[in-house]
Amino acid sequence: MTNVESLATKPLFGLPLAELWFALLFFIFGMFLFLDGFDFGVGVLFATRNDDHEKEQLLAAVGPFWDGNEVWLVVFGGALFAAFPSVYANLFSRYYLLMFAILAALGLRGLAPEMYEEREDDRWRTLWGYSFVIGSTVTPFLLGLFVMNWLVGATGLITPVGVLGGVTVLVLTIVDGAAFLGLKTRGALRDEMRDYGIRAAVGYLGIAIITLGVIYVTEPGLRSSFRSITVVALVMLTATLTGIYTVALRRRRYYAAFAATATLVFGLVGLVATLLFPFVDRTAGLTVREAIISTLPLNIMSIMASVLLPIVLGYFVVLYSAFSGPVDTEETYG
C-alpha cells in the first residue's frame, strides 16, 4: 500500500515530471511535424506534377503512412489534455476559428487522396488533386501560425509573426517531403524533387532567420530567452543541418538528407519549446508547474506513456520497414 500512497503524493522517482511532460509534448508534436510533414510536403509538391503516373507515384509514396503519421497529432491533443488540461482548454478555445480551420484543412488533406483514386475522369481528378494540394499547403501554414500565436501569446488569430511562422513550417514540410521522395521515387522524378528540396532548404534557412529576427524585435518579452545557450545552439544547428541537407541531396544521399530533415524539425520544435519555457501558455500566464495536473494522475500517465510510447515507435519501425524502398512504378495507391 505504501507504494500506492507514495504514487499519490510524490512524483515518480522524484523526477521533474512537469518539465518532462512539457518536453514530451513537444517531442510528440515534433514526431507529428516530421512524419506528417513529409506527407504535407508531398502534397505541396504534387502541385508541380502534370503527369498522371507521377501523381500516382506521389500518392503511393504516402499511402500507407499518412494516417499513422496524423495520429501523432491525436496523441498530442490527448497528451496536452491529460497533462495540462487548462492549457488545452485555453489554447483551443482562444484560437477557436483557427483550430477549426486547421481541422477542416486536415480533413480535406485526408479525404482528397481517397476520393482522387475513386474515379478516373479528368474533372474529378483535377478537383481532388487540387483539394489534396490545398489541404497539404494550408494545414502546415495554419499549424505554424497556431504555434507562433501560442509561443508569443497572441490574442488575435492572424498576426504578422504568426504568418511568418506559418510560412516557415510550410517551407520546412517541402524540405521534408523532398527528402522523403528521394527515398521513395526514382529517375527523373526524383531529380526534380531533389531540386525542389534544395531550393526549399535555402528558403527555409532564410525565412527561419527572418522570423527569429522579427520575434526578437516585436516580442520584447522573449528577448532574454534568445540569449540562452540552447537557443543559440539550436539556431546554429539549423544552419549547419540545412547545409548538410543540401550537400546530402546533391550527392544523392537520401537517407542522410532525411535524417537531416528530422533534426531540422526537432531543432525547430525544440527552439519553440525553449523560447516558451517556463510558460506553457503565455497569454493565460500559466507556467509548466502551475498548469500540470496533480501528482497521482501525473504519475499514472508517466508510467503509461513510458511503457506505451516505445511500443508505438516499434509499430512505426514495423510499418516503415514493410514499405521500405522506392514505390514500384506499377504500384499505386489503392
Next chain:
Amino acid sequence: MVDPVLASRLQFALTTIVHIIFPVMSMGLAPFLIYFTWKEIRTKQPVYEQLRRFWTRIFAVSFVVGTVTGLVLEFEFGTNFAAFSTTAGELFGGPLALEGMMAFMLEATFLGIFVFGRDRVSDRLYFLSSIAVGLGTWLSAVWILIANSWMQTPRGFEIVVENGNRIVKLTDPLAAYLNPRFPYMFIHMQNAAVESVALFMAGVAAYYVFRHHVWGYPIKHIDFWEKTLKIALAVLLITAPLQVIQGDEYARHVSETQPQKFAAMEAVWETDSYVPEYIVAFPTDVNDLLNPRTKDLFGIGIPGGASWLASGGNPQATIRGLESFSTKAPPVAIVFWAFRIMVALGFWFILLAVWGVYRWWRGELFEDDLLHKALMASSLLGFVAVEVGWIVTEVGRQPWVIQGVMRTSAGVSPSLTGAEATFTLLGFVAGYILLLSLYTYVVGRIIRAGPPPRDELTQSDAAHIQESEVTSGD
C-alpha cells in the same frame, strides 16, 4: 445568431452523431476481417480473399472518414467546452491520451500494412496486422467509453477549488476508470457494432442474392454474396438476442444509477408504483405536441411494465418521477421515443435473425424474397439503433455533463462568442453533409462494383494486376 451554449451543444451533438457511424463500421467489421484473413491463409479458398479485400476497402474508407471526424471531436472539448475540460481534464484527458497511444496508433500503423501490404509481408505478419487493427479499434472503444461512462457514473474523485475553478481531482484511478457504467456500456456498444455490421452485410448480400435467385439476373461471384449472407446471419443470430438481453440489464442499471434518465426514458413525471410500460404516449393537448416536456400524456402500455423492468420482476415497484428531481428534466419526448425506437429495432433484429437462420436451415435461404426485402430494408437500421441508443444516453443525462457534478451549460468555453459558434455550426452542417454524401457515394461504388475478380487472385504475380485493377476505378 445562435447563443454560444446552444450552438456548442448542437455542434457537439452533430459531431458525435456523424462520427459514431465510422467507428461502428470499423469496430463491427474488425472481427469479420480477422476471420476472413485467417480463413484466407488457412484454406487458400479464393472466396475468403475476395471477402477480405472487399470488406477491407469499406473498412479503409470508414477509417479515413472516421479519422477526420474523430480528430474534430477530440479538439472540440477544448474549443467549445473549455470550462468542462478545465474542470474534468485530470480524469477525462488521461483516457483520451491513452486512446491515442494505446489504440489509435496500433490501428493506424497496422492498417497501412493490412491495406497495402498483402504482397510485402509474410502471411503471419499479415494475419497479425489484421488482429492489431481489430484490437486497435476495440481498445479505442475501451478508452473512449471509460471517459464517457465516467461522466454518467462518476467515481474515484474529489472536487477542489483552484484559482476560482472547480477542479475534479483523481483520488482512486481504478474506481474512476472501472466505474459502474463502463462494463454495461462497453458490451452494449461493441455488440451493437458487430450486430449493425452484420445487418449491413446481410442487407447488401440479400440485394445480390435477390437479384440473382429471385429475379434471375446473372450475378458474378454469387457464391461470394451467398457466403456473406450466411456469415452475416450467423453473427446476427448471436448478437441480436445478446443485445436485447444485455440491454435489459443495462436499463435496470440506469434506473439505479441515473434515475432521472430512466424516468425520462419511461416518461414518468410523478413518483409512483405499478408504473405501466408505455408502448406509445402522446400529449393530450394538441398545443403541447411540440413541447418535449409536456406532462399531460395519454399512453397505451402494459400495466406495471416499467416497474417490472426497473426492478427486475416486481410490477409493484416504485419509480421516481421527474418532478422529484431538483434539476430540469431532459427533453423527455426525445429520450422516450429514441428509447422505444431502439428497443423495437432490437426485437426486429432478433426476428430477422431467426427468420433468416430458419430459412437457411430449411435450405430456402435464397428463395424467400420477402426475407431478402426485409434484410435489404434493414441494412442501415443497425446504425439507426446505435444513433437512437446514444441519443437516449446523452440527451437522457441532461442537464448534466458530469452526472450530479457539472451541468452541460456550465461546461461551455466562456470566451466563445455567438458569432464564432454560429459560424462554425453552419460550417459543420455543410461540411458534414458533404462528408456523408461522399462517404455514401464511395461505399455505394464499392458495393456496386462487387468483389474483386477471382481469376486474378490466385496467381503468384497477381500483385501488379490487382493493384491496377483497384485503381482502374472498378
